[in-house]
Structures are given as structure tokens and as C-alpha cells.
Amino acid sequence: MSKSRVVTFEHLFKYANDGVMAMRNMRPTRPRAPVEDRCEVIAVNAARVARLKPQLPDVAPVAQLFKLLGDETRAGILSALAKEEMCVCDLAALLGRSVSNVSHHLRLLRAAHLVRYRKEGKQVIYALDDEHVQNLIRAGIEHAGHTKTRG
Numbered sequence: 069m070s071k072s073r074v075v076t077f078e079h080l081f082k083y084a085n086d087g088v089m090a091m092r093n094m095r096p097t098r099p100r101a102p103v104e105d106r107c108e109v110i111a112v113n114a115a116r117v118a119r120l121k122p123q124l125p126d127v128a129p130v131a132q133l134f135k136l137l138g139d140e141t142r143a144g145i146l147s148a149l150a151k152e153e154m155c156v157c158d159l160a161a162l163l164g165r166s167v168s169n170v171s172h173h174l175r176l177l178r179a180a181h182l183v184r185y186r187k188e189g190k191q192v193i194y195a196l197d198d199e200h201v202q203n204l205i206r207a208g209i210e211h212a213g214h215t216k217t218r219g
Contacts, residue, residue, distance in 0.1 A: 136180050137208070141165060142173045146196065149183060150205045153195040 137143055144163045148154060154162070160170040174194060177183040184197045196202050 133180065136176060136182070137204075139173070141169065142177060143208075145170065145173055145177065145194075146182065146201065146205050147209065149194060149196045150202055153193050155191045155193055159194070 137146070141163065145159055148159055148162055156167055156170050156174065159165075159174075160167045163170065174183060174185075178185065181197050182201050183194050185192050185194045187193075196205070
């Protein structure tokens, strides 16, 4: 095992003759996770892996879904629509965003089949696409509150 050197403030500003930072063989130290959080040996249960591997679904669409939900404006839109249907103007006022910003996010949410809309006279009213989205938002809010209280 190679020994790491601690990178200090002075190390960060040492420059080689060509003006490039000279930090060869220096890595910043980082705290190690407690031993109880890691296995002490690497032991693969081959039977378990072989049994579960064909059962795993394609997670790429799930990752894309969570990527969409990872934006605060989109999360706010979905949270508001979980309460009741609204037009873009109401959503923008509620979230403190511009109408064009909210419209942009609604287009992305519509493309992902998370929200739907209907025309009502001159207004476009948005709602959550189905009960799955309602459950997803509810579970996310509940989990966020649960983890906040745990510290």
C-alpha cells in the first residue's frame, strides 16, 4: 500500500517551471468510513447473484424518472398538482417562478407522462397523470420528512 501525503494549502500553490500545478503523487486525505459500515472481506455469494441477476429490471427509465424529479421546480409542480389541478399561471404564482419557466418544466413532465392537461376555455389545466405519480410524490415527501427527523 502506498503512503499518501497530506495536501496542504502550500502544496496547492506550488507550480512547476511551465506554470502547471505540480501535484504528482499527492492525494488529498479523506476520512475513511467506519469499519462497521464495510465488509471486512470480499466474499461474493455466487448463487444469490446468479438467482437475482435475471430478475433485475432495466433501471435506466427509473434513473431518468428520478433525474426529472431531482429538480426543485419540477418537484414543486408535482407537489402542488398532488393537491389539486391548476393552470400554469396559478402554478407560477404559487411557486414564485415565471410562467415561461413553469411551462418549460411542465413540457418535460408531460413528455415523461407525469402530468397531463386539458383545455378549459382559454386556459390549460394541468393534473398529475395517474395515481402512480400521486403515490410517488406522497412517498417522496413522507421519506424526506422521515429522514429530516432522523438527523
